[in-house]
Amino acid sequence: MVAAAEASARGGIPAVWQRVITFLLCLLPLAWLVLRALTDQLSANPIEDITDATGTWTLRLVLITLAMTPLRRLTGWKWPLRLRRMLGLFVFFYASLHLMTYLWFDQFFLWSEILADIVERPFITLGMTAYALLLPLALTSNQASQRWLRRGWKRLHRLVYPIALLGVIHYYWLVKADVREPLLYGAVWLVLMGLRLHLPASTSRMNRQDEKKSL
Amino acid sequence: SLPGDIARSRFSTDEDLTPYDDVTTYNNFYEFGTGKGDPAENAHRLQTDPWSVTVEGECARPGTYALEDILKPHALEERIYRLRCVEGWSMVIPWVGFPLGDLIKRLEPTNNAKYVEFQTLHDPEQMPGQRRRILDWPYVEGLRMDEAMHPLTILAVGLYGKVMPNQNGAPIRLVVPWKYGYKSIKSIVKIRFKEQQPVSSWMKAASKEYGFYSNVNPNVDHPRWSQARERRIGEFLKRPTLMFNGYEEEVAGLYRGMDLREHF
Incomplete structure (x- = not known):
């Protein structure tokens, strides 16, 4: 309430709307993919399209x-x-x-094939590693974990930097010849x-306290 | 449309055809862009008439031939072949063409001709993908002479009974059904008979990943893709990949005694 009042007083968007808008924007890539699938706009190899789109948006996000x-x-x-957690x-x-x-x-959950791939x-080894590192961050993204882990929480969540790099390299190693896009993400x-x-x-x-509060 | 009657061939598979729309909109043809849809979008820039093919190297009849003169003596036939891409997907395509071996005989290679090298057109005006050096243009591929003379190896000028769409390699392309798709070079402007083994564009780009032979082999993995299975375009579940893409009976003899892990 206070934040909203503060924001509107300055003519900005209230915090709750910032969250709603961000939430909807983040769903757009998925909505676009579903729309393309339903209107037959995917390529002859739709599974490849889904893999590409979800992978690309993971990296962009x-x-x-x-x-x-x-x-x-x-x-x-x-x-x-405020929007970082979402x-x-x-x-x-x-x-x-x-x-x-x-x-x-x-892979249809063919674990022998999946294991061989890893x-x-x-590039699959890296992708899997990145996901494995991402998992604890997602699980501890709530405030209870933040309180429970104290200082360790911040250290843990710095993992997002190597995770992003792993994602970039995962993409770079996957591409056959045209590496412009993965290089752009790397840059x-x-x-x-x-x-x-x-x-x-x-x-x-004050700034420091802001950062702490809004973690 | 294509001239004359198109004969059926005993080499054709009776598997379900991949729909025309899929065959002509899902392509790897980096000369028109690296996206699968780029060739269908950009290939209209390609001028296929007039077209000529230059023949060079170890043969008695080198020279530059108009496409019509190359095609004239050959009766066209339909060859329904499996196409297996190194990326793990496959199609069944009714090509129209004639055996490469018949053309090679007319060109009278010398005894020194151990290999045949092919080149795709290099013209960034018509092929916008060549404006960036994704590969070392022009695209080069090659076959050993016995592979080139094999009755399964064809030069194709059409598919589905129609003139070859530009995005599929018009006006004339190679089709070698037991090798990964990239061996089947498109929009050919040069044929050269050589004593030395050609170095293909993909060998130059990544020699550890792409060898000269590039035979479809479920037992030899590519570093990026397992080659054990493939997704037939239009199907959901993957199917096992067959040795030499299912042409083992016809072509295994070409590689007898060779270590296919080494000569991948």
Whole structure:
């Protein structure tokens, strides 16, 4: 209530609407995919399309999530940090769709094949590793875990940086010849890491408290 | 439409055909872009008439031939073949063409001709995908002479009884059904008889992943894809991949005594 009043007083969008809008925006890629499927707009190999779309959006969303802290520090806006948790959970959502597409539609839960893939194909090894690392972050994204883990929580959630990098390399190793898109994501990751290192964590005590509160 | 009667062939499979729309909209033809839908979208830029093919190297009849002169002596036949892509999907396509071996005989290769090398057109104006160096253009592929002379190996000028759509490699392309799809080079402008084994574009791009032979082999995995199974386009469940894409009886003899793990 206070936040909403504060936001509207400054002419901004109330916090609750920020969340609703972000939620709907994050569902758009999935909605678009479903629409294409229902209107027969997918290619002759729809499972490949689903794998591509869910994988690509996992990667884009994890980079968007990583952009929230630098955005906060560059602009002083508060909303980026408020939306970070939801964005992170959508990363997990799309990653899960991506993984399920592979396990179910691509391998039909043939565990011997899946195991062989994990062991023999480096891009799958990386993808699986990234998901395994993402899982504890999703499970501890609630406030109870935050309180329970205290300082460890922040350390744990810094895992998102290597996870994003694993995702980029996973994509890079998958592509046969045209590596422009994975390289672009790699460049974005580097810029975000650089910003994180070069922007002061907080310019004032107030800022620091903001960041803590809105974790 | 294509000239003359199109004869059936004993080499055809009776498996269900992949629909025309799928065959012509889901393509790997990087000259028109790396997306599967790019070729269908961009290939209208390709001018296939007039078209000529240059013949070079170890043969008695080198020269530049108009496409009509290449095709004239050959009766066209329909060959319904399985096509297996290295990426793990497959189709069944009714090609229209004639045996490559019949053309090679006319060109009278010398005793030094151990291999045949093919080149795709290189013209970034017509092939926008070539404006970026995804591969070392022009696209190059090659066959050992006995593979090239094998009765299953054809030059195709059409599919589904119609003139070859540009995105499928018009006006003339190779089809080698027991090898991964990328061996079947499209829009051919050059044929060269060589004593040395050609280096294909994909070998240049990633020699550990793509070998010269590229025979379909469920027992030899590609680093990115298991080759044990494949998804037939239009089907949900995967099916096991067959040795030499199901043409083992016809072609296994070509590779007798060779270690297919080494010569992949």
